[in-house]
Amino acid sequence: MKNLIDFLLRHSSWFVFAFFAFISCWLLFKNNPYQQHIYLTSANAVTASIYKGASNVTSYFNLQSINADLQERNALLEMEVLSLKKQIRNYHSLENPIELNFADDSIVCDYEYHFANVINNSVSKPKNYITLDKGSLDGIEKDMGVVDQNGVVGIVCGVSDHAARVISLLNPDMHLSCKIKNSDFFGSLVWRGTNPYYATLEEMPQHVKFQKGDTIVTSGYSDLFPPGLIVGTIEGRESATDNNFYSLKIKLSTDFTRLSTVRAIKSKMANEIKQLESEQIESEQQ
Amino acid sequence: MTKNLIQSFFLFLILGLVQVLVGNNISLFNIATPFVFIYFLIRLPLTLNKNLTMAIAFLAGLIIDIFSDTQGMNALACTILAVARIPILKLYVTHNDDITSPIPSSKSLGVAVWLKYLLSTTLCYCLVITFIESFTIDNYLISLYRAVGSTIFSFILLFGIDIIVNTKNEKRL
Incomplete structure (x- = not known):
């Protein structure tokens, strides 16, 4: 017993380190984007x-x-x-x-x-x-x-x-249902990567016709946003992930680097x- | 020792505010973000109990996390930094007698060793935090750029902060 206590005391820093690392990892990975409590976020x-x-x-x-x-x-x-x-x-x-x-x-x-x-x-x-x-x-x-x-x-x-x-x-966890203005084809807008000015519109059917500069608006299929709000404009085509769908590169109309009143x-x-x-x-x- | 801890606490208060209000908003060329608050961790007395150092580092990281909405990220990186600090210093200082004061600085270690120590700890922290941050992203090359960019940027700022803090101390004496 004495040896055990000695052992624990001698290597206590390892246990303390493991303890803190465990708490950090727990905070890091339990975190889902729609968490309820806000005590550990910047909204407290x-x-x-x-x-x-x-x-x-x-x-x-x-x-x-x-x-x-x-x-x-x-x-x-x-x-x-x-x-x-x-x-x-x-x-x-x-x-x-x-x-x-x-x-x-x-x-x-x-x-x-x-x-x-x-x-x-x-x-x-x-x-x-x-x-x-x-x-x-x-x-x-x-x-x-x-x-x-x-x-x-x-x-x-x-x-x-x-x-x-x-x-x-x-935020890659956020998906927004969008469509090309004046058409009924909709896809899912998601942000991947590092550039705050561009996002990707995924799951567009192959046969949809579009032109560079076409406006992308919210589809209104989720009840969070009214239909027809401007999201961005088409910048070009991106490499397809699937044969039946293609992805579009979207230039976002909101400048996220200088948001003020929303x-x-x-x-x-x-x-x-x-x-x-x-x-x-x-x-x-x- | 208590005086050192109180000094560290105020250093954290100031550098933490700078980090949260200014540092987190900077993203030079989209890759380099400065981490200035780690200066107080790097400067904690070397004789301080290991467990206490880790506890302080964890709490400091957690506070920065709360402000920047990154639960656990800075906390983990700070804890790792607190552990890695002394082994890193041992790489450059072979005899304990060479260290004249418990607080690592350019005076107690010599300028060359101090700068090496500062650069290594900053690199360690930036590598850890960038790779935790981009855990889900496949593009490791960008993470590497970010880590190196942040290290260089942070190192330059920390070097400046070091000069300011030290000249202040001298004047007071």
């Missing part, structure tokens, strides 16, 4: 407040480019308003006004927006996450889609009272759809 109270303080200072540096983006967006919206006004006038001028048919736009009403500021962001790691300065008390919930003025940013994966953690589009989208239909789906499953099981 202490880290979030430090990042908020720092972002109060650094957020000013990007203002000029953001302003330019916003003005561009503003101009686009203004043009859209003008064309819509023109359409309405056309309808009014008809003697028998036809029922207005905003098939694509009416869906926007089913979504609610929450504004938030990005306080921590990374683009160079193999798996990237973003921290927002708004939490559950401000109406942010888990599984909300996040967009900025240029395009899709990510999905909320953890929420504390005053901060939220977003799984970035620049919107979290809450789908008013999401709960209803989920409830319906779960009821369906239950009734099938019975």
